Structures are given as structure tokens and as C-alpha cells.
Amino acid sequence: MFPSRIWRESKHRYRLEAGKCKKCGKIVFPYRLICPECGHREFENINLPDTGKLVTYTVIRVAPSQFTDQAPYAVGIAELANGVRLLAQIADCEIEKLKVGMDIRIEFRRIQTDGHHGVLSYGYKFVPKWY
Amino acid sequence: MRDVAVVGIGMTKFGEIWEKSFRDLYVEAALAAIDDAGVDHLDSMVIGCMTSGLFVGQEHLGSLMADYLGQKQLAASRVESACASGGLAFRTAFLEIASAASDIVMAGGVEKMTDISGDGATYALAAAADQEYEVFHGATFPGLYALMAVAHMNKYGTTRDMLSAVAVKNHHNGSMNPYAQYPFKVTMDQVAKSVKVADPLNILDCSPITDGAAAVILTTVEIAKKLGKPIIKIIGSGHATDAIALHSRDDLTTLKATTVAAEKAFKMAGKTIKDIDFAEVHDCFTIAELMVMESLGLYTPGKAGQAVLNGETALDGKFPINTSGGLKSKGHPVGATGVAQVVEVVKQLRGEAENGRQLKSNPKVGMTQNMGGSGGSTLVHIMEVA
Ligand SMILES: [Zn+2]
Numbered sequence: 374m375f376p377s378r379i380w381r382e383s384k385h386r387y388r389l390e391a392g393k394c395k396k397c398g399k400i401v402f403p404y405r406l407i408c409p410e411c412g413h414r415e416f417e418n419i420n421l422p423d424t425g426k427l428v429t430y431t432v433i434r435v436a437p438s439q440f441t442d443q444a445p446y447a448v449g450i451a452e453l454a455n456g457v458r459l460l461a462q463i464a465d466c467e468i469e470k471l472k473v474g475m476d477i478r479i480e481f482r483r484i485q486t487d488g489h490h491g492v493l494s495y496g497y498k499f500v501p502k503w504y
Numbered sequence: 505m506r507d508v509a510v511v512g513i514g515m516t517k518f519g520e521i522w523e524k525s526f527r528d529l530y531v532e533a534a535l536a537a538i539d540d541a542g543v544d545h546l547d548s549m550v551i552g553c554m555t556s557g558l559f560v561g562q563e564h565l566g567s568l569m570a571d572y573l574g575q576k577q578l579a580a581s582r583v584e585s586a587c588a589s590g591g592l593a594f595r596t597a598f599l600e601i602a603s604a605a606s607d608i609v610m611a612g613g614v615e616k617m618t619d620i621s622g623d624g625a626t627y628a629l630a631a632a633a634d635q636e637y638e639v640f641h642g643a644t645f646p647g648l649y650a651l652m653a654v655a656h657m658n659k660y661g662t663t664r665d666m667l668s669a670v671a672v673k674n675h676h677n678g679s680m681n682p683y684a685q686y687p688f689k690v691t692m693d694q695v696a697k698s699v700k701v702a703d704p705l706n707i708l709d710c711s712p713i714t715d716g717a718a719a720v721i722l723t724t725v726e727i728a729k730k731l732g733k734p735i736i737k738i739i740g741s742g743h744a745t746d747a748i749a750l751h752s753r754d755d756l757t758t759l760k761a762t763t764v765a766a767e768k769a770f771k772m773a774g775k776t777i778k779d780i781d782f783a784e785v786h787d788c789f790t791i792a793e794l795m796v797m798e799s800l801g802l803y804t805p806g807k808a809g810q811a812v813l814n815g816e817t818a819l820d821g822k823f824p825i826n827t828s829g830g831l832k833s834k835g836h837p838v839g840a841t842g843v844a845q846v847v848e849v850v851k852q853l854r855g856e857a858e859n860g861r862q863l864k865s866n867p868k869v870g871m872t873q874n875m876g877g878s879g880g881s882t883l884v885h886i887m888e889v890a
Contacts, residue, residue: 382636403637429658429756431650432703433642437630438623440642448643450651450751458751460651461641473658484641494640 374487379494386496387481389423391457392416400457423479425453427499430463430471439485451477451499464498476502505602509728509890510736512541512721513847518835519685521715526560526616527572533717533840534573534612541721542731547606548579552593552613553839554586558628560616569612579606586632587788589613590718590842591874591883595741597722598885607727612719613840625713629838632877634749646710646789648750648878650702653791655756657704659806662794664704666809668695670790671708671832673818678829680859685714685835695790709790714835718843720850725890734854739869740773740886742766748880761882762799762873769871769884777801780886781867782823782852784845786875787830796873797825800884819861827852827861842874842883853889 382403384390391402396413402421407414430449433440440446447463449471463471464482477499484496514536516529524532530551538546551569556562566580585592590613597611617625630639633648643651656662672692678684690708698708728735744764747753753760770776777800785800787793797808802823811817817825828834828848831841849870851857874883 429651429655431647433647434700460751
């Protein structure tokens, strides 16, 4: 993975930066150039909350090469307190205890190591809240 | 708009076709379609292919295939919409004739997916998902459909048996299709106990990695009459997109692009789902078939699973789905799939389906639904015996 590709996304992945439409209030994550709700083009920079609820999940058992050492691992979509949804791995969980609707918090973690260039990438993962 | 008909169909056997090259697969299907139609020339050709660049390192398909098909200086192009590339090629050809830009057009589709080792195919297919916000986090294609399956099960009580019933039905149909990659039957128990891929989806919930090609010839109804072939008229065509990232969609249990594409096709045809006799739909995973049935308006949300268990979509059911075996049993060479669906609908409407899978109900109107990625694009077509 080319380093600039990782660097460009870092403000979203490291700090959960998102855009809030200055006209209709729609929050876009990641950042976009035009609001998908109202077509406005100015956004206020905000940070997403770090807690939410799991909307759905799966356990990946057949994994791509950069993730085979982590398999089986859980991936889910969470809805954050402000309604924004995002997809991430669910870390530090017991796979059997995953449930739609469970509370999660977002933590900063290592995501993958690119075998070819050896580039490490970091970002967010979900962690069930009671851990 | 001019009236457009399908007058020729052709396809290769689907499977792991080690002995045939990417270009030979395409030309074999194309020649079969030309022979079937009996046309003496083409005005243009549109090829659907998802990602030959990643699978075989080959782009620039319009020119390559025109050359190998012996069509010097033919206007030829390639279109892409992930797994809906074939459907898009068909629509592009349809519009070209309807608008009077061309009279005789081939719509083809091709994918060579087994000339690649390890997780190369997984990587290539993942290019249809959101690379930075899905694939980056370790989501796979079965994983994305699994996320929709869990949401659907949670909301509607959809069960393991309902998913399995889709696979059992489609393999039953595919067992009668000489072109199918996996023409064998499976049992409910085999599906439920097959190897886990992405919970709740097992390997027998997933369509396979496939080599194959399909092609059809479209022309005006006027020219079709002169050719003397059965005239299968395209009466509706619909195309719509959706966010490719699942988390950017409001509802994970429905396929909005499918609903909108179908509405457009129905409007053009002046028909509703009640006027359709059977359909070929995009069952890349078992859950997809259920969600498509609901998104097309054939069943209310949450009711498709029980309908499949009841046999309502079987060959002798009230609305047969995937008489060809679907992507599940017939195979899923991604760029070819949308065109192969048209091949099956035309066979059924002509009464030419092989080995006892021909519908006994004497169908007059058939439909295809071809979907890209996890539902980020959809093409719907309605065809009628003229
Ligand atoms: Zn806005």
C-alpha cells in the first residue's frame, strides 16, 4: 500500500474527523466535497463521538492475506451516538457473545501490515464496552 | 425509441476452464451467438467485464476481442459495473439500437478468474467494495453479505433453513444445466454444515470463482422478423446505483438500487411484478436472493425466506427464480453473469431450456436482475415473447 494513500486518510482514521454540513447538519464520514442530503459544499470540521451501538456484525473466517494471522476476526457496523455509521473490526471480544445492539467504544489500534511494502497502518476498531 | 429484440444467444460452459484462454472463452460465446442469430455482420459490440486487469493483466478488451472475433475496425468497447458489468453491456447495446445509432449489436460478458493464485481473486473481487472504508478494515465480499444477512435475520427472523433452501433449489435447477459449473444437487444439511466463510454464510451459501463468457445479439424487431428467429422483445430496462459502502446506506436489509432499477424497468414496460412469469436474479450469496425478491416487490420485507421454503420459487412454483441454477450452481464469472442471465431467459421464452428444466407454464414474460458489488449497482431487464 503506497504511504500517501494511508497518509491521506489519517485524519479520519486517527482522529475520527468528519464534516458537518453547514446548511442541513448532515455529518459525513469520511470527508466529502458535497453534501449528499442538500448539495451544500461547506462543512464544519468535527470529531465523531467514540461510543455507539453495533448494528450488525460477522465473523470473517476466510481472510485476505494481510489479515490471515488475525482470523477468525469479527467485523461490524456501528451507529454512533450522533447517528453516523462506520465499519470496523471488533477487537477484544468473545465471538460467541457478539449481539446486534450491544454497546461499543472506539479505540485506536493497528489495522494491518502490508506484506509487500511492510507498511503498518493504524486506525479505529470497536471494542465491546464492558471489557 | 425503436423496438429491440434478442435474436441470438451463446455461452461457454462455466467452470475452471484451464484449457481455454480469456480471449478464446469470449470468442467461443460470441461465435455461438452470431451463429444462433444468423447475422452476417455486427455494427458494434459492448463487452461487460469487471476486472480483467486484475485477473489476467489485460485491458483494452474492445479492440482485442473485435480482432480475435475477426471483426476488423468494429466499434467495440468494454463497460464496467463490477458484477453487473454484463447487465450494463446488455443495456448499453439495447440503448444503442433503441436510439437508432446501430442496427445489430453484440452484448457480451467475460471473466477469467482462475488464472490467479492464493488470495488474488479475493483481492480482485474486493475492488468492487469501498477500498478505504471496508476492505481496509478486513471486510471481504462474503463478509459484506454476511453483515446484511445478520441484519436481516435480526430484523425479520430469517433462518439458516431459509438460506439453505435457496442453495438447494438453485443446485437442483443447475443439475439440469449442461453449462453449469456445479451441476450437482445439495441437501439442506450439507449447506448448513459446509465450511464457514463469514458467519452466518458457509461455503455452500456462496457462488464460486468461475471462468466463462456469454454473448447475445440484439437488433430491431424489424430486422429480427427477416432473420426468422423467435423474437424476444426487450420491453423494459432499468439501471440504478447506491452507495457502495454498506455503512453509508440507511437500511441494510433492502437493496435500494434493485428497487429503483426495477421500478424504472416496470415503468418502461408498462407492467408490474405481477405480470412477470419468472426471473433470473443475482444470487451471489443465498441471502442476496432473498433480499432481491423483497427489493423487487415480489414479497414484502421478511417474507421471501418462507416463500422459498414453501417452494414458491421452484421450477413448478408460482414464480420460478433462477431456473438456470443461478450464480450459485451455474457459476459466477462476474462480467459474464448479467449476459448469461439473459441467455437463460431467452431459452425459457423460446422453450429451449435443456434437460427438463424448461418451465411447463409456457412463460411469456421473463426478467433479469444483475447486481454489482454488495448492491451498489443494479440492472433490471424485462423481456417478452413478441
Ligand atoms: Zn447538507
